Amino acid sequence: xxxxxxxxxxxxxxxxxxxxxxxxxxxxxxxxxxxxxxxxxxxxxxxxxxxxxxxxxxxxxxxxxxxxxxxxxxxxxxxxxxxxxxxxxxxxxxxxxxxxxxxxxxxxxxxxxxxxxxxxxxxxxxxxxxxxxxxxxxxxxxxxxxxxxxxxxxxxxxxxxxxxxxxxxxxxxxxxxxxxxxxxxxxxxxxxxxxxxxxxxxxxxxxxxxxxxxxxxxxxxxxxxxxxxxxxxxxxxxxxxxxxxxxxxxxxxxxxxx
Ligand SMILES: *[C@@H]1O[C@H](CO)[C@@H](O)[C@H](O)[C@H]1NC(C)=O
Ligand SMILES: *[C@@H]1O[C@H](CO)[C@@H](O)[C@H](O)[C@H]1NC(C)=O
Numbered sequence: 001x002x003x004x005x006x007x008x009x010x011x012x013x014x015x016x017x018x019x020x021x022x023x024x025x026x027x028x029x030x031x032x033x034x035x036x037x038x039x040x041x042x043x044x045x046x047x048x049x050x051x052x053x054x055x056x057x058x059x060x061x062x063x064x065x066x067x068x069x070x071x072x073x074x075x076x077x078x079x080x081x082x083x084x085x086x087x088x089x090x091x092x093x094x095x096x097x098x099x100x101x102x103x104x105x106x107x108x109x110x111x112x113x114x115x116x117x118x119x120x121x122x123x124x125x126x127x128x129x130x131x132x133x134x135x136x137x138x139x140x141x142x143x144x145x146x147x148x149x150x151x152x153x154x155x156x157x158x159x160x161x162x163x164x165x166x167x168x169x170x171x172x173x174x175x176x177x178x179x180x181x182x183x184x185x186x187x188x189x190x191x192x193x194x195x196x197x198x199x200x201x202x203x204x205x206x207x208x209x210x211x212x213x214x215x216x217x218x219x220x221x222x223x224x225x226x227x228x229x230x231x232x233x234x235x236x237x238x239x240x241x242x243x244x245x246x247x248x249x250x251x252x253x254x255x256x257x258x
Contacts, residue, residue, distance in 0.1 A: 036050075
């Protein structure tokens, strides 16, 4: 009796389960093109892992995008850093699975003064101006995120504004932006930012203050500050985009040389 035969059989079955089908078991009766067509055939043909993975990267199961809210003020150094180094780069890479809501107001104070509101900002008049320019841009142009990124990554946020607008939305006249900034439109929009910020629950204690799907916890804040990219990828319930690295994870099934 050849004692090696059962051992070889066991090894084959083991390899099959371990390495997802280097050795095909005899119950695989469908052609390779159909291996992934059902869970049963994938298991029978020992290619379950591969099928799951290829389905994973091929079919983009859609889910609600992750909503990232940022409550900030235009001249706060921590806000500028988060906006330029975490939020905007993440949005550029993951815009398929996330939305961004920028609320420039932060620790400002609002007073009702007749028909208008007046605002006082933590870092002075210039910050109020920066907040107002950004608020108007968010209302006026599709390129607002790019322009705000450009402003916040410049040495002088306010001075950079006009050239950032020219760069990212040449069709938008600076005069129009300033009409909004100095007029009733900007005043009303900033009031909405004030209301939105005051309505935060829990109330914000510092800026940048991050919300994820409308929610703020210390844990989410910490994770967002460490790597918003990782947080958004991990929270997204649909099929992860290739950017998230899901496609790269399983390529370590080898068939050893005997
Ligand atoms: C792969 O996707 C197809 C179609 O979406 C599905 O019918 C099949 O069951 C999936 N296979 C596996 C192994 O999940
Ligand atoms: C701009 O603001 C006005 C209110 O002043 C609002 O009705 C409109 O929907 C806003 N547009 C955008 C694109 O946010």
